[in-house]
Amino acid sequence: MNIYFLIAGILCVLLGVVHSILGEYLIFHPKREKGKLVPTKTNPGLRERHLRIIWATWHLASFFGWCIGAFLVKIAMAPTTLDTAFTNFMITVAAITMFASSGLVLLGTKGKHPGWIVLLVIAILLVIGS
DSSP, X not given: OOHHHHHXXXXXXXXXXXXHHHIIIIIIGGGSOTTOSSOOOOOTTOOHHHHHHHHHHHHHXXXXXXXXXXXXXXXXXXXXXXXXXXXXXXXXXXXXXXHXXXXXXXXXXXXXXXXXXXXXXXXXXXHHHO
């Protein structure tokens, strides 16, 4: 078992969970009418359809994180049963994705959003585990 990939995979899943829960609570809850799943209360300059796609995209990021996390946990748990070249490709792509995502969040939030740190830790774990 590759403990680095396992920890990275678990961090991906946890980051996605925290991302969705905090996003719902801090960002989308005030924009939602009681009893509605999708937020519809807009501000000037933000149309309802734009708010809806922002909400959907917010949760897509979490889903994609869970997917990458599942891949990493699978690779961590059964490294000898998987094709080595494909596994190396998946780890490389995941590491690049996490490094780029970390940089994007760091740049976009001027370092004020802690998500960039978790993404960077995941990327580093993937490099170390390789």
